Amino acid sequence: LAKTTQPISMDSYEGQEVNITCSHNNIATNDYITWxxxxxxxxxxxxxxxxxxxxxxxxxxxxxxxxxxSSTLSxxxxxxxxxxxxxxLVGFDSARQLTFGSGTQLTVLP
Amino acid sequence: xxxxxxxxxFQVLKTGQSMTLQCAQDMNHNSMYWYRQDPGMGxxxxxxxxxxxxxxxxxxxxxxxxxxxNKREFSLRxxxxxxxxTSVYFCASSVRTSGVQDTQYFGPGTRLLVL
Numbered sequence: 001l002a003k004t005t006q007p008i009s010m011d012s013y014e015g016q017e018v019n020i021t022c023s024h025n026n027i028a029t030n031d032y033i034t035w036x037x038x039x040x041x042x043x044x045x046x047x048x049x050x051x052x053x054x055x056x057x058x059x060x061x062x063x064x065x066x067x068x069x070s071s072t073l074s075x076x077x078x079x080x081x082x083x084x085x086x087x088x089l090v091g092f093d094s095a096r097q098l099t100f101g102s103g104t105q106l107t108v109l110p
Numbered sequence: 111x112x113x114x115x116x117x118x119x120f121q122v123l124k125t126g127q128s129m130t131l132q133c134a135q136d137m138n139h140n141s142m143y144w145y146r147q148d149p150g151m152g153x154x155x156x157x158x159x160x161x162x163x164x165x166x167x168x169x170x171x172x173x174x175x176x177x178x179x180n181k182r183e184f185s186l187r188x189x190x191x192x193x194x195x196t197s198v199y200f201c202a203s204s205v206r207t208s209g210v211q212d213t214q215y216f217g218p219g220t221r222l223l224v225l
Binding site for chain 1: 114143145150151152153154155158160166168169200202207208209210211212213214215216217218219
C-alpha cells in the first residue's frame, strides 16, 4: 500500500496561491492520486484526481512529476472559505487503500 | 437529488445500548462505505459494500455490523455501544468499484456520543 505524507498544517493569506505537497514514494503503477477537502462538521468533498503530469479543473490544479513519487495540489488565489483540511489519497481499486491520514490543515488568514 | 443522506444527525447512547445508523443514496451508486472520524484525526474505514448483497471489513470493523439492504441503503449497527465508539460517522458512496480511483460522495455525518 502506498503510504502518503503531507504537512500537518499550512497558513496562507487571502489572494495567495497555495501549494500542498504529498509524498508517496511507493506508489504503484496503477495507482491514482486523489485529493479531498473537508470543512468542519462536513464530510470530505472530492477536489481533483490525476495519474500523471498536470490536471486542472475549476477549483485546483494537480502537478505530478514523472516519477510520480509526489504530487502537489495547487489552489490559486485562496480565500477565507478555503480554510479546510486537505487529504491526499493514493490507490486504485482496493478499499484497503482508502486511507485518509491526518491531512493538511490549511488556514487562510485575512 | 439529495445525494447521500444519513440519520440521525446526532445521538446520545448509554454504554451497552444498541442503535442503527441509516444511510441512503439516490445516485444509483454501486459501492457504499462507512467511516468514523475521531477528533483531530482522519477518516477510518469501518465497512464497505462493493455491490448490493456484499459487505467487507475495513480498517476498524470491531464492534460494528452492517447491512446492505438494497442498492440505495447501507446501515451500520452498534450492538453494544462503548465510550470508545464516540465519534462522527460518515457514510459515502461511489459509482463503480471500491477504490481510490472512484470519486466518493459523502453524507453530512452522524455525531454519536456514548456515555
